[in-house]
Amino acid sequence: MKKWKWISLVLIGIIAIGLLSACNLPSISNGISVEDRVATSVQQTQNANSDGQADTEEVVPDAATATATQTLQSSDTATATITLTPTQEKPxxxxxxxxxxxxxxxxxxxxxxxxxxxxxxxxxxxxxxxxxxxxxxxxxxxxxxxxxxxxxxxxxxxxxxxxTPPPTPTPVFYWAGNWTTYTLDPANPPSVSYPISFSVDGNEFTGLIDLGGGSYVNLTGTISEDFLSVTGTWISSSADGTFKFYALGANQFQGNGFNGMEVFGWCGSRSGAGEPSPCEKY
Known part of the structure; x- marks a missing residue:
């Protein structure tokens, strides 16, 4: 009985070895332990799982790979040139x-x-x-x-x-003051003289001739910007018209008047300068 019992155990062992070989279980005969083969199998399973996840998860590159990728992208990207329009600083x-x-x-x-x-x-x-x-x-x-x-x-x-305007330069001619005026009718010389006074306010000019007997002639005009001439109008109790005077030296002026019918000579002097010659200037 013992002999058959041992023979049965040997057969069972042979059958078990055969079954194990058919299932590709690790063999002890290649020198690798069962524990090492189990660890290898686990690692292969993890690798397979990792390969399956690569299709669904974002792969984050390591620092070296990220730097290389950024450098490559920068070199391939064209930089836009910005042209600035200069601003005029001074008028x-x-x-x-x-x-x-x-x-x-x-x-x-x-x-x-x-x-x-x-x-x-x-x-x-x-x-x-x-x-x-x-x-x-x-x-x-x-x-x-x-x-x-x-x-x-x-x-x-x-x-x-x-x-603001600077002070006006000293005029080369002063119109303001007391003068003697002369009017000359070319058809009936000599001239007639009367006292006249001029007033000046900037370029505004006024004058008053005393004809005597309570009669006066009023003048209103504008002095030129160079102060060398005056243009304006005159009016009396019996007539009116226009005039234009031109400075002559420091104490005389020449000119003309118009009474609506004819032009006549009109001039003046002061400080003993006497009547200008000629009186008229057109």
Whole structure:
């Protein structure tokens, strides 16, 4: 009985070994332990799971890979070129007609330069009344006043300084005061003289002739910007008309009057200068 019992155990062992070989279970005969084969099998299973997840999860590159990728993308991306339009910082003036530039606003001031067609000058200010630009003199150092009628200004003007006119230069001729006036009828010489007084307020001119017997002639006019002539109207109790006077030296003037029918000579003098010759000037 014992012999058959051992024979049965041997057969069962042989059958078990065969079954194990058929199932590809690790063999002890290749020198690798069962524990190592189990670990290898587990690792292969994890790798297979990782391969399956790669289709559904975002792969985050390591730092070296990310840097290389960013560098490559930067080199392949074209950089846009931005062109900046320069902003004009200072106002510039040009003119459509050659224009004188003076030491102040108006012909009464000295001529000290000119801005010609095709030239440009920097604007540094403007007159309070807005009629003149103060510019850098195109012909010499310093500034001058440019009449704005023919001027074209480009650039910022909002912050420009406001300039008030400088004192007017001393006139080369003084109209105010007491004179002797002479009127000459070319058809009936000699001339007739009367006392006359002139008053001046800026460029405004008034005069009063005393004809005697309570009769007067009133004059109202405007002095030219260079103060060398006066143009206006006159009126008396019996007539009226126009006049124009021209300075002569320091103490005389020549001129003419018109009474609605004819032109006559009209002149004057003071300080013993005597009647101008000729009296009339047209």
């Amino acid at each position: 510039i003036v040009s003119v459509s007609v050659d224009t004188n530039c003076r030491s102040g606003p108006g012909k009464i001031y000295d001529w000290i330069g000119a801005l010609l067609v095709g030239e440009n000058a920097e604007v540094v200010g403007r007159s309070v009344d807005g009629q003149y630009w103060v510019i850098k003199n195109p012909d010499r150092a310093g500034n001058c006043w440019l009449w704005g009628n023919y001027a074209m200004v480009t650039g910022p003007t909002a912050g420009l300084a406001q300039y």
